[in-house]
Amino acid sequence: MIKLEIFLQTLIQGLLLGGLYSLIGVGMTIIMGVMKIINLAHGELMMVAMYIAYVLFTAFQIDPYFSILIAAPVLFFLGIALQKYLINPVLRVEAIIPENQVILTVGIGMVLANLATIIFQSDYRQTPLSYASKTWYLQDYWKSSPVDLSITAPWLVTFLVAVLITLGLWFFLARTDMGKSIRATAQDSEAAMIMGVNVDRMRVITFGLGSALVGAAGCLFIPIYYIYPDIGGQFTLISFVITILGGLGSTVGAILGGLVLGLFESLTATYVGMGWAPVGRFAIFVAALVFLPGGMASLLKSKRMK
Amino acid sequence: MLEIRNMDVFYGDVQVIWDVSFQVKPREVTALIGTNGAGKSTTLKTIAGLLRPSNGGIFFNAEDLSTVPAFQRIDRGMVLCPEARRLFIEMTVEENLDMGSLRGRAKQQRRQTKDMVYELFPRLKERRRQIAGTLSGGEQQMAAIGRGLMSLPQLMMFDEPSLGLAPILVREIFEVIRKIQADGTTVLIVEQNVKQTLAIADRAYVLEHGRLVMQGRGQDLLNDPHVKSAYLGM
Ligand SMILES: Nc1ncnc2c1ncn2[C@@H]1O[C@H](COP(=O)(O)OP(=O)(O)OP(=O)(O)O)[C@@H](O)[C@H]1O
Ligand SMILES: [Mg+2]
Numbered sequence: 001m002i003k004l005e006i007f008l009q010t011l012i013q014g015l016l017l018g019g020l021y022s023l024i025g026v027g028m029t030i031i032m033g034v035m036k037i038i039n040l041a042h043g044e045l046m047m048v049a050m051y052i053a054y055v056l057f058t059a060f061q062i063d064p065y066f067s068i069l070i071a072a073p074v075l076f077f078l079g080i081a082l083q084k085y086l087i088n089p090v091l092r093v094e095a096i097i098p099e100n101q102v103i104l105t106v107g108i109g110m111v112l113a114n115l116a117t118i119i120f121q122s123d124y125r126q127t128p129l130s131y132a133s134k135t136w137y138l139q140d141y142w143k144s145s146p147v148d149l150s151i152t153a154p155w156l157v158t159f160l161v162a163v164l165i166t167l168g169l170w171f172f173l174a175r176t177d178m179g180k181s182i183r184a185t186a187q188d189s190e191a192a193m194i195m196g197v198n199v200d201r202m203r204v205i206t207f208g209l210g211s212a213l214v215g216a217a218g219c220l221f222i223p224i225y226y227i228y229p230d231i232g233g234q235f236t237l238i239s240f241v242i243t244i245l246g247g248l249g250s251t252v253g254a255i256l257g258g259l260v261l262g263l264f265e266s267l268t269a270t271y272v273g274m275g276w277a278p279v280g281r282f283a284i285f286v287a288a289l290v291f292l293p294g295g296m297a298s299l300l301k302s303k304r305m306k
Numbered sequence: 307m308l309e310i311r312n313m314d315v316f317y318g319d320v321q322v323i324w325d326v327s328f329q330v331k332p333r334e335v336t337a338l339i340g341t342n343g344a345g346k347s348t349t350l351k352t353i354a355g356l357l358r359p360s361n362g363g364i365f366f367n368a369e370d371l372s373t374v375p376a377f378q379r380i381d382r383g384m385v386l387c388p389e390a391r392r393l394f395i396e397m398t399v400e401e402n403l404d405m406g407s408l409r410g411r412a413k414q415q416r417r418q419t420k421d422m423v424y425e426l427f428p429r430l431k432e433r434r435r436q437i438a439g440t441l442s443g444g445e446q447q448m449a450a451i452g453r454g455l456m457s458l459p460q461l462m463m464f465d466e467p468s469l470g471l472a473p474i475l476v477r478e479i480f481e482v483i484r485k486i487q488a489d490g491t492t493v494l495i496v497e498q499n500v501k502q503t504l505a506i507a508d509r510a511y512v513l514e515h516g517r518l519v520m521q522g523r524g525q526d527l528l529n530d531p532h533v534k535s536a537y538l539g540m
Contacts, residue, residue, distance in 0.1 A: 177408055184394045184405050191392040194354055195453070196380040196408045 005147040010270040011263065012149060016159040018262020020220060022255040023162040024235055025242025026169060027213035033186035033249030034206040037087070037101045041109035043235030045211050048112055049075050049218030050227045051120060057127045057222070064127060064222035065157065071219050072212040079211025082108060083204050109232060116229035126226040129154065154223035165216055166255060169209075173251060182206055186249060214239070234278075241285045245292075260284070307332040307492050308353070308384070308461055313362035315345075315352050322348050324516045325362070330461065330509075335483070335493040337503045337524065339537060340513035346496040347389050349513070350465050353494075354386040355379050366461070381409055383460035387467060389496075391450040395439030399430055399449050402438050406456030415458065423452040426482065444475040451482060462486060464495040468502075480506060500537040504528045512537075 028042045052074060053067035062070075086108065090101050134153035138145050173179035184192040185202040193199050214235075242261055246253030261284060268280030308330035315323035322345045330336045338346050351357045353364055355376030364371045366382055374382065385406070393402050403423060407416045424431035427448040433441065438449055447467055454462055464483065468476040480502050487493045487506075497503040504510055507524030512533065520532065527533045 177404070177413075180397070180401055180404060181408065183397065187394045187396055188392055190356055191388060191394065192405070193356065193376040194380065194386050194388065194392075195405045196377050196457070197405075198375075198377045 001146060005149065006270060008147060009149055010266050012151065013155075014263035014266030015259065016151075016155045016262070017266055018259035019159040019162045019166075020217060020258075021238060021242060021262045022258030023166050023217045023220070024214055025239045025246065025254040025258045025261075026166060026251055027210035027217070028239040029210075029243045029246055029249060029251060029254035030169075030173075030182070030186075030206055030213075031210040032243055033251075034182060035083075035087075035203055037091075037099075037105070038240065038243070039207075039210065040102060040105040040236055040240070041082070041112065041232075042105075042210070042214055042239045043237070044109035044112040044232035045075055045079065046214045046218040046221070046235050047116060047227070047229065047232035048078065049215035050222055050231070051116060052215075053219045053222045054125060054127060054227060063129070064219050065161065067222075068161070068216045068219040072216045075215030075218075076208040076212035080204050080208040082211075083207035087207070088200075088203075109236065113229050113232055120229060122229055124226045124228050127222050129223050132223060152224075158220040158224055162217065162220055165213065169213065170251065170255075178202075178205075182209075238281065241281055241288075244285060245288045307367060308494065309365040310349075310353070311363045311365070313349075313352065313359045313364065315348055315357055315359050317348075322516045323352070323359075326513070326516070326518050327362075328511050328518060328521065330492060330494050332460075332492050333487070333490060334508035335487050335495065335506050335524075337507035337510040338494065338496045338513055339500050339503060339510060341536075344513040345516040346513055347465050348516075350386055350388075350463050350494070350496060353384070353463065354388075380412075380457050380459075383458075384463065385454045385457045385459040385461075386463045387450045387454045387465065389465040390469070391446050393438040393441075393446055393449055393453070395437070397438055398435050399438055399441070400434040402449050402453050403430075403434075403456050406453035407458075412457045416456070419456050419458060423455055426455075426485070427452055443470050444472070444478075447471065447475075447479060448482075451479075451486075455486070459491060461492045461494065464493065464497075466496055466498060468497065468499050476502065500533070501528070504533075 024046065028039055031037070031039045049071040052071040053064040056062040056067045056070060057064060087101055087104060090104050131153045135150050137148055137150045139148040173183055181192065181197045182202050182205070184195065184197055185199050189199045238261070242254055242257040245257030245260060261281065264284050265277040265280055269277045272280070310326060310328050313323055313326045314321060326349065338349060340346050348357065352359055355371065355374065366384060369382065371379065394405060403420055404416065407413050407419060412419065429445055430448055430452055433445060438446065441449060451467065467479050467483065471479065476499060483493060483495065484506055495503060504524040504527050510522065510524050510527050511518055512520035512527070520527070520530070522530070
């Protein structure tokens with residue numbers, strides 16, 4: 001019984017983590033789809049949002065969940081500025097290194113991480129929230145439950161908000177003209193142009209949107225984690241894995257990829273050992289490259305064919 | 307309606323269009339014919355704004371288009387059904403049609419125009435929720451034409467609409483183009499199916515190695531000895 005309980009608890013934890021991962025990965029994925037570049041400053045942008053939320057909390061006692069309303073717009077405009085004034089000019093020049101925009105994003109990430117170190121030192125920081133350790137137990141609600149499962153308030157709220165934002169994004173991309181224009185730009189930018197899509201503007205907006213999404217994810221992370229200036233790197237890696245896992249540019253693929261990664265990491269942490277989660281991450285990354293080069297998206301497609 | 311004046315177009319350092327001038331008159335079908343690599347697609351892409359002429363001008367309804375970016379040209383009333391269709395292959399048929407009506411009046415009348423397109427192509431209506439990439443070649447061409455029609459164009463440009471289609475579908479596509487013209491839309495068409503194209507063309511231009519070498523009424527070119535031997539294999 002204990003075994004089953006641990007297993008179920010691990011799945012729940014993985015799902016909760018996966019929901020957040022989906023949100024982190026989907027931002028990088030839409031940027032990848034529209035711009036055809038991997039934004040390797042993605043995690044650092046998340047870190048910026050985390051510090052925004054942290055400062056808002058320590059200075060004004062604003063709850064991190066509410067900080068989304070501030071941090072996401074700030075990140076939106078930060079993303080727009082980066083794309084317009086740094087990445088776009090580099091996209092236009094012919095360079096010796098073909099992927100120089102990607103290298104530029106690495107540089108942007110480093111600058112952001114170093115700025116954070118200068119401003120906040122490399123201390124680990126946390127926002128002590130009143131509800132941080134509030135936990136709900138299944139057996140409190142269902143006395144005769146054979147297993148007792150628990151869920152903590154911040155994890156649950158974080159998951160629900162992440163799902164809500166992801167659904168909002170899906171609605172935007174699927175149902176609105178601007179969302180369709182963004183997808184059209186990703187699929188065939190010339191054809192989009194002929195149809196009246198201001199492709200350059202869509203690229204800028206997409207970069208802003210991707211940054212805002214990961215910014216929101218940053219705020220959602222604050223209540224369940226601590227922050228330090230170099231935290232971005234690991235999330236860049238995570239979103240990269242999710243983007244690959246999802247099939248480079250497929251939004252639905254990224255959402256599934258995030259869930260799979262969350263579950264997998266959680267299982268590794270339980271059954272192999274806490275410190276092994278990153279190893280599991282790499283394992284799944286390599287496995288995806290070798291066995292599923294088209295990512296989740298290719299699975300979805302082959303299913304659709306049948 | 308459309309006037310091209312002394313246009314030169316380059317890809318990098320390579321010139322592919324040399325001093326090309328021609329006109330498209332309102333409500334007519336104008337055809338541009340030529341062998342592979344003559345520069346037909348390049349000409350249409352330049353008119354659509356995807357390429358910039360290094361010399362010469364493009365005038366649409368007397369407006370100089372040199373400062374009008376590609377994405378605004380659809381507002382002016384022109385639309386290109388590009389070579390190889392270029393549908394948004396991961397979107398549904400209906401979403402592709404929506405993409406043709408993003409702006410202005412076309413957007414306001416989206417619903418009515420869509421009904422009209424579905425009437426013209428009942429097949430598209432049946433398949434409106436299907437992903438465009440999974441359509442057959444003929445259906446894809448219908449979707450591409452439908453997408454163009456959604457913009458309520460005054461001038462519709464077709465780049466090899468019959469490419470890769472079975473003869474019976476070719477005939478159907480040509481009939482549709484004829485219908486579009488009969489409804490008052492001006493047509494500029496590029497085709498390899500020279501015979502059928504000249505048959506519906508009011509006016510035709512022959513492009514060879516990036517230069518215009520001949521022009522005339524469609525019927526006259528059909529009977530021209532050079533056209534006969536070079537394009538009709540007679
Ligand atoms: N993107 C490009 N870069 C460089 N050269 C190009 C490019 N596109 C076309 N060309 C060249 O320009 C010339 C004209 O090409 P274009 O596609 O306009 O011909 P076309 O008349 O449409 O031929 P087809 O009937 O085969 O479609 C060709 O020599 C082609 O190789
Ligand atoms: Mg061509």
